[in-house]
Amino acid sequence: GENVEQHPSTLSVQEGDSAVIKCTYSDSASNYFPWYKQELGKGPQLIIDIRSNVGEKKDQRIAVTLNKTAKHFSLHITETQPEDSAVYFCAASKENTGFQKLVFGTGTRLLVSP
């Protein structure tokens, strides 16, 4: 089955710096890669996603890149702010049929210091 690896496990940056979180996946059939932000005591919140037919997607300060050949994808946050501090999870799934399970990475705890 699919296995998703994520690193780093923790990341500390200064406000205004950029943060990059990387994930690799094992199943070449995976074609949907969402990123979730989880704040303390809350459920994962979908922040951005990418499908395998594109290599990059951007939404304001966040962007995701996908390298299908290498089977890795990354989350980029620019101009980080203290409210970006949270645990970020990458995930992968196959097909686009609606009821495919998400396989999550182990999470990255991002701390943005003022």
Next chain:
Amino acid sequence: EPEVTQTPSHQVTQMGQEVILRCVPISNHLYFYWYRQILGQKVEFLVSFYNNEISEKSEIFDDQFSVERPDGSNFTLKIRSTKLEDSAMYFCASSEEKNGDEQYFGPGTRLTVT
């Protein structure tokens, strides 16, 4: 903005007891999921549900677990005889038919088995 809701937020139960965790998915969504997250670990898929039947389940989802959509709004997870290792955060998620991959998570129920 519509959101997934879950009750209770925290459930404490004794080993061997039955628990029912409740979820109200987003109203126009047709796919429903349960995930769990043991403290400090990754989010793990338990089961997906569509058209009143289970579409996929993980090895974690054994005979002690069951899901039900008892009416048009609720989606429940029942654990028949809880074990200590069932202690975790349980997240409900839902997705719509058109963009079924985009799963939206509830805030979770923290289950503590003593």
